[in-house]
Amino acid sequence: MQFVCNRYCCASVLANHLKNKKEVNELVNDRKQRVSFSPIYLFMAVLFCTCLIISNLIASKVFVVLGITLPAAVIVFPVSYILNDCLAEVYGYRRARLVIWLGFLMNFFVVMVSQLAILLPGAEFWHADEAFRAIFGVTPRAAIASLLAFLAGSTLNAWVMSRMKVSQNGKHFWLRAIVSSLVGEYADSLIFIPIMFWAMGWHAVAMMVVCQVLAKVLYEIAILPVTQWVVAKIKKLEQIDIFDTNISYNPFKIFDL
Secondary structure, eight states: OHHHHHHHHHHHHHHHHHHHHHHHHHHHHHHHHHHOOOHHHHHHHHHHHHHHHHHHHSTTOEEEETTEEEEGGGGTHHHHHHHHHHHHHHHOHHHHHHHHHHHHHHHHHHHHHHHHHHHSOOOTTOOOHHHHHHHHOOOHHHHHHHHHHHHHHHHHHHHHHHHHHHHTTTOOHHHHHHHHHHHHHHHHHHHHHHHHHGGGOHHHHHHHHHHHHHHHHHHHHHTHHHHHHHHHHHHHHHTOOOOOOSOOOOTTOTTOO
Protein backbone atom coordinates (compact mmCIF):
# COMPACT_ATOMS: atom_id res chain seq x y z
CA MET A 1 0.00 0.00 0.00
CA GLN A 2 2.82 2.37 0.90
CA PHE A 3 4.58 1.49 -2.36
CA VAL A 4 1.47 2.20 -4.40
CA CYS A 5 0.97 5.56 -2.65
CA ASN A 6 4.59 6.53 -3.29
CA ARG A 7 4.27 5.63 -6.96
CA TYR A 8 1.06 7.64 -7.20
CA CYS A 9 2.66 10.64 -5.50
CA CYS A 10 5.70 10.47 -7.77
CA ALA A 11 3.49 10.23 -10.83
CA SER A 12 1.44 13.19 -9.63
CA VAL A 13 4.55 15.30 -8.98
CA LEU A 14 5.98 14.34 -12.37
CA ALA A 15 2.72 15.24 -14.10
CA ASN A 16 2.61 18.63 -12.37
CA HIS A 17 6.26 19.20 -13.23
CA LEU A 18 5.65 18.45 -16.90
CA LYS A 19 2.55 20.63 -16.92
CA ASN A 20 4.46 23.51 -15.33
CA LYS A 21 7.34 23.00 -17.71
CA LYS A 22 4.95 23.10 -20.66
CA GLU A 23 3.41 26.31 -19.38
CA VAL A 24 6.86 27.83 -18.92
CA ASN A 25 7.87 26.82 -22.44
CA GLU A 26 4.69 28.33 -23.82
CA LEU A 27 5.40 31.57 -21.99
CA VAL A 28 8.99 31.61 -23.25
CA ASN A 29 7.90 30.93 -26.81
CA ASP A 30 5.23 33.61 -26.58
CA ARG A 31 7.82 36.05 -25.27
CA LYS A 32 10.23 35.20 -28.08
CA GLN A 33 7.46 35.66 -30.61
CA ARG A 34 6.49 39.02 -29.15
CA VAL A 35 10.03 40.42 -29.20
CA SER A 36 10.96 39.11 -32.65
CA PHE A 37 11.38 41.69 -35.39
CA SER A 38 10.37 41.06 -38.97
CA PRO A 39 12.49 42.27 -41.93
CA ILE A 40 9.76 44.74 -42.88
CA TYR A 41 9.74 46.24 -39.37
CA LEU A 42 13.54 46.50 -39.36
CA PHE A 43 13.54 48.14 -42.79
CA MET A 44 11.00 50.73 -41.63
CA ALA A 45 13.02 51.38 -38.46
CA VAL A 46 16.21 51.97 -40.47
CA LEU A 47 14.37 54.21 -42.96
CA PHE A 48 12.85 56.19 -40.08
CA CYS A 49 16.27 56.85 -38.53
CA THR A 50 17.76 57.70 -41.94
CA CYS A 51 15.04 60.25 -42.73
CA LEU A 52 15.51 61.87 -39.34
CA ILE A 53 19.29 62.18 -39.74
CA ILE A 54 19.04 63.46 -43.33
CA SER A 55 16.47 66.09 -42.33
CA ASN A 56 18.84 67.44 -39.69
CA LEU A 57 21.78 67.50 -42.12
CA ILE A 58 19.91 69.45 -44.82
CA ALA A 59 17.99 71.72 -42.43
CA SER A 60 20.55 74.53 -42.85
CA LYS A 61 19.41 75.03 -46.47
CA VAL A 62 16.36 77.30 -46.75
CA PHE A 63 14.14 78.00 -49.76
CA VAL A 64 11.11 80.15 -50.52
CA VAL A 65 7.76 78.89 -51.85
CA LEU A 66 4.93 81.35 -52.46
CA GLY A 67 6.68 83.86 -50.25
CA ILE A 68 7.05 81.39 -47.38
CA THR A 69 10.56 80.59 -46.16
CA LEU A 70 11.03 76.94 -45.28
CA PRO A 71 14.02 74.72 -44.39
CA ALA A 72 14.96 71.99 -46.85
CA ALA A 73 14.18 69.45 -44.14
CA VAL A 74 10.45 69.76 -44.91
CA ILE A 75 10.93 67.60 -48.01
CA VAL A 76 12.00 64.56 -45.98
CA PHE A 77 11.13 65.13 -42.31
CA PRO A 78 7.39 64.50 -42.80
CA VAL A 79 8.33 61.05 -44.11
CA SER A 80 9.42 60.16 -40.58
CA TYR A 81 5.91 60.98 -39.35
CA ILE A 82 4.38 58.90 -42.14
CA LEU A 83 6.57 55.98 -41.11
CA ASN A 84 5.62 56.62 -37.49
CA ASP A 85 1.95 56.38 -38.48
CA CYS A 86 2.60 53.09 -40.27
CA LEU A 87 4.54 51.63 -37.34
CA ALA A 88 1.94 52.62 -34.73
CA GLU A 89 -0.94 51.45 -36.93
CA VAL A 90 0.49 48.04 -37.82
CA TYR A 91 2.79 47.11 -34.91
CA GLY A 92 1.31 49.17 -32.08
CA TYR A 93 2.51 51.96 -29.82
CA ARG A 94 5.20 49.91 -28.06
CA ARG A 95 7.05 48.99 -31.25
CA ALA A 96 6.71 52.57 -32.52
CA ARG A 97 8.09 53.86 -29.21
CA LEU A 98 11.19 51.68 -29.61
CA VAL A 99 11.87 53.07 -33.09
CA ILE A 100 11.35 56.65 -31.87
CA TRP A 101 14.00 56.16 -29.18
CA LEU A 102 16.33 54.53 -31.70
CA GLY A 103 15.93 57.58 -33.93
CA PHE A 104 16.62 59.86 -30.98
CA LEU A 105 19.79 57.99 -30.01
CA MET A 106 21.08 57.73 -33.60
CA ASN A 107 20.51 61.44 -34.15
CA PHE A 108 22.30 62.23 -30.88
CA PHE A 109 25.20 60.02 -31.98
CA VAL A 110 25.46 61.82 -35.34
CA VAL A 111 25.46 65.21 -33.61
CA MET A 112 28.24 64.15 -31.22
CA VAL A 113 30.42 62.66 -33.98
CA SER A 114 29.88 65.73 -36.17
CA GLN A 115 31.06 68.02 -33.39
CA LEU A 116 34.12 65.82 -32.87
CA ALA A 117 34.90 65.99 -36.60
CA ILE A 118 34.66 69.79 -36.50
CA LEU A 119 37.18 69.93 -33.66
CA LEU A 120 39.75 67.94 -35.65
CA PRO A 121 42.40 70.19 -37.25
CA GLY A 122 42.08 70.27 -41.03
CA ALA A 123 44.93 69.44 -43.37
CA GLU A 124 46.92 72.37 -44.77
CA PHE A 125 45.72 71.71 -48.33
CA TRP A 126 42.05 71.41 -47.29
CA HIS A 127 40.21 74.72 -47.55
CA ALA A 128 36.61 73.70 -46.93
CA ASP A 129 36.64 74.00 -43.15
CA GLU A 130 34.15 76.89 -43.05
CA ALA A 131 31.73 75.12 -45.39
CA PHE A 132 32.04 71.96 -43.31
CA ARG A 133 31.25 73.90 -40.14
CA ALA A 134 28.29 75.60 -41.81
CA ILE A 135 26.72 72.23 -42.67
CA PHE A 136 27.59 70.10 -39.67
CA GLY A 137 28.04 72.71 -36.99
CA VAL A 138 25.16 73.08 -34.55
CA THR A 139 24.98 75.09 -31.36
CA PRO A 140 24.12 73.27 -28.13
CA ARG A 141 20.80 75.13 -28.11
CA ALA A 142 19.94 73.89 -31.62
CA ALA A 143 20.90 70.31 -30.79
CA ILE A 144 18.84 70.24 -27.60
CA ALA A 145 15.85 71.92 -29.26
CA SER A 146 15.91 69.51 -32.20
CA LEU A 147 16.21 66.37 -30.08
CA LEU A 148 13.54 67.39 -27.57
CA ALA A 149 11.14 68.52 -30.31
CA PHE A 150 11.54 65.27 -32.21
CA LEU A 151 11.07 63.09 -29.13
CA ALA A 152 7.94 64.93 -27.97
CA GLY A 153 6.37 65.25 -31.42
CA SER A 154 6.96 61.66 -32.51
CA THR A 155 5.78 60.21 -29.19
CA LEU A 156 2.57 62.25 -29.28
CA ASN A 157 2.03 61.24 -32.89
CA ALA A 158 2.23 57.53 -32.00
CA TRP A 159 0.10 58.01 -28.86
CA VAL A 160 -2.73 59.75 -30.73
CA MET A 161 -2.62 57.17 -33.53
CA SER A 162 -2.80 54.30 -31.03
CA ARG A 163 -5.60 55.74 -28.89
CA MET A 164 -7.73 56.74 -31.85
CA LYS A 165 -7.36 53.31 -33.45
CA VAL A 166 -8.74 51.64 -30.32
CA SER A 167 -11.56 54.16 -29.91
CA GLN A 168 -12.50 53.90 -33.61
CA ASN A 169 -12.23 50.10 -33.63
CA GLY A 170 -9.65 50.24 -36.42
CA LYS A 171 -11.80 52.33 -38.79
CA HIS A 172 -11.02 55.71 -40.41
CA PHE A 173 -7.25 55.35 -40.70
CA TRP A 174 -7.14 58.51 -42.80
CA LEU A 175 -8.62 60.58 -39.98
CA ARG A 176 -6.24 59.42 -37.26
CA ALA A 177 -3.28 59.72 -39.63
CA ILE A 178 -4.09 63.41 -40.19
CA VAL A 179 -4.98 64.19 -36.57
CA SER A 180 -1.93 62.40 -35.13
CA SER A 181 0.39 64.14 -37.60
CA LEU A 182 -1.18 67.51 -36.82
CA VAL A 183 -0.66 67.01 -33.07
CA GLY A 184 2.87 65.66 -33.49
CA GLU A 185 4.02 68.31 -35.96
CA TYR A 186 2.51 71.10 -33.84
CA ALA A 187 4.29 69.86 -30.71
CA ASP A 188 7.55 69.54 -32.64
CA SER A 189 7.36 73.06 -34.06
CA LEU A 190 6.08 74.55 -30.80
CA ILE A 191 9.21 73.30 -29.01
CA PHE A 192 11.87 73.81 -31.67
CA ILE A 193 10.99 77.18 -33.20
CA PRO A 194 10.54 79.25 -30.00
CA ILE A 195 13.81 77.90 -28.58
CA MET A 196 15.71 78.70 -31.78
CA PHE A 197 14.08 81.93 -32.93
CA TRP A 198 12.70 83.59 -29.78
CA ALA A 199 14.81 86.70 -30.49
CA MET A 200 12.71 87.37 -33.63
CA GLY A 201 9.64 88.15 -31.53
CA TRP A 202 6.56 86.12 -30.70
CA HIS A 203 4.60 87.22 -33.77
CA ALA A 204 7.30 85.96 -36.13
CA VAL A 205 7.67 82.76 -34.10
CA ALA A 206 3.93 82.11 -34.22
CA MET A 207 3.85 82.62 -37.99
CA MET A 208 6.77 80.21 -38.44
CA VAL A 209 5.06 77.57 -36.30
CA VAL A 210 1.80 77.82 -38.23
CA CYS A 211 3.49 77.81 -41.65
CA GLN A 212 5.70 74.82 -40.88
CA VAL A 213 2.86 72.80 -39.38
CA LEU A 214 0.58 73.52 -42.34
CA ALA A 215 3.31 72.74 -44.88
CA LYS A 216 4.17 69.41 -43.25
CA VAL A 217 0.56 68.31 -42.68
CA LEU A 218 -0.46 69.24 -46.24
CA TYR A 219 2.51 67.20 -47.44
CA GLU A 220 1.25 64.20 -45.51
CA ILE A 221 -2.34 64.67 -46.69
CA ALA A 222 -1.14 64.72 -50.30
CA ILE A 223 0.68 61.42 -49.83
CA LEU A 224 -2.07 59.86 -47.67
CA PRO A 225 -3.32 57.47 -50.41
CA VAL A 226 0.19 56.01 -50.63
CA THR A 227 0.36 55.71 -46.83
CA GLN A 228 -2.99 53.88 -46.73
CA TRP A 229 -1.84 51.47 -49.44
CA VAL A 230 1.46 50.79 -47.64
CA VAL A 231 -0.31 50.14 -44.30
CA ALA A 232 -2.80 47.74 -45.92
CA LYS A 233 0.01 45.93 -47.75
CA ILE A 234 2.14 45.52 -44.61
CA LYS A 235 -0.82 44.22 -42.59
CA LYS A 236 -1.49 41.64 -45.30
CA LEU A 237 2.16 40.55 -45.55
CA GLU A 238 2.77 40.50 -41.81
CA GLN A 239 -0.65 39.05 -40.90
CA ILE A 240 -0.74 41.45 -37.97
CA ASP A 241 -2.91 44.37 -36.82
CA ILE A 242 -2.17 45.39 -33.24
CA PHE A 243 -4.74 47.09 -31.01
CA ASP A 244 -3.11 48.66 -27.95
CA THR A 245 -5.37 47.55 -25.12
CA ASN A 246 -4.13 47.34 -21.52
CA ILE A 247 -0.64 48.63 -22.29
CA SER A 248 1.52 51.27 -20.65
CA TYR A 249 1.89 54.50 -22.61
CA ASN A 250 4.85 55.55 -20.48
CA PRO A 251 7.30 56.91 -23.09
CA PHE A 252 10.29 55.70 -21.07
CA LYS A 253 9.35 51.98 -20.99
CA ILE A 254 11.47 51.36 -24.05
CA PHE A 255 11.92 47.62 -23.58
CA ASP A 256 8.29 46.89 -22.78
CA LEU A 257 7.48 45.20 -26.09
